[in-house]
Amino acid sequence: MRVVIAMPRMSTDPEPTVAQSKYIESLARAGAGMRWVELSDPEQAVQDALTCDGLLLPGGGDMDPKFYGQARIPACGEPNLLRDAAEPLLLRAFLAADKPVLGICRGIQVMNAVLGGDLYQDIKPFEHLPHNGHWAKVHTVTVRRGTLLSRILGQDTVLVNSQHHQAVDRVAPGFTLAALSEDGIVEAIEKPDARFCLGVQWHPEWLSDADPAMQGLFDAFVNACSK
Numbered sequence: 001m002r003v004v005i006a007m008p009r010m011s012t013d014p015e016p017t018v019a020q021s022k023y024i025e026s027l028a029r030a031g032a033g034m035r036w037v038e039l040s041d042p043e044q045a046v047q048d049a050l051t052c053d054g055l056l057l058p059g060g061g062d063m064d065p066k067f068y069g070q071a072r073i074p075a076c077g078e079p080n081l082l083r084d085a086a087e088p089l090l091l092r093a094f095l096a097a098d099k100p101v102l103g104i105c106r107g108i109q110v111m112n113a114v115l116g117g118d119l120y121q122d123i124k125p126f127e128h129l130p131h132n133g134h135w136a137k138v139h140t141v142t143v144r145r146g147t148l149l150s151r152i153l154g155q156d157t158v159l160v161n162s163q164h165h166q167a168v169d170r171v172a173p174g175f176t177l178a179a180l181s182e183d184g185i186v187e188a189i190e191k192p193d194a195r196f197c198l199g200v201q202w203h204p205e206w207l208s209d210a211d212p213a214m215q216g217l218f219d220a221f222v223n224a225c226s227k
Contacts, residue, residue, distance in 0.1 A: 005053070187202065195227075
């Protein structure tokens with residue numbers, strides 16, 4: 001079965017960037033097609049997206065801290081107004097429809113902030129591992145046994161890349177902590193009562209062509225979309 005994935009457009013350029021292509025390639029290997037969703041009209045974006053079978057919330061810039069009740073600090077990036085307006089609506093709509101959701105980097109942060117958790121606006125003061133500026137594998141993540149993520153990866157630890165300076169702080173109600181970095185930073189959360197709702201802090205799309213475990217995240221997501 002061919003699955004179409006709704007993914008918010010990250011650029012007005014009709015040609016995908018290298019980063020966008022990584023998502024497209026990973027989904028294609030899992031047997032899924034992909035549809036961009038224009039975000040200029042958030043309500044219309046939701047209607048268009050719900051014609052698809054799953055939602056991928058991709059990486060990107062920082063979310064406005066107002067979503068989790070904090071004032072913006074200087075280290076927090078400028079918000080993306082289009083994504084900040086549309087992605088919470090998309091997430092809630094897909095969860096209400098019990099359609100699968102996969103969040104990557106910014107995506108996990110959006111999931112957590114929208115559903116009642118909060119974020120560290122900048123992890124630099126307390127990180128003990130390199131978490132930003134690394135597209136290649138750079139640190140280990142410990143996966144909690146019995147989680148969806150554990151079943152997908154089939155491993156207790158995985159070596160991942162890292163490209164973020166923000167992270168989940170207080171996990172949102174209804175979510176389960178699924179993985180931690182060696183220095184205690186949240187690397188994955190999931191929603192056990194959802195059909196499929198998983199967020200990871202690293203970028204598996206940059207690793208999936210050579211790492212079956214990372215491709216397995218996309219395979220599991222697309223498989224959930226086809227049921």
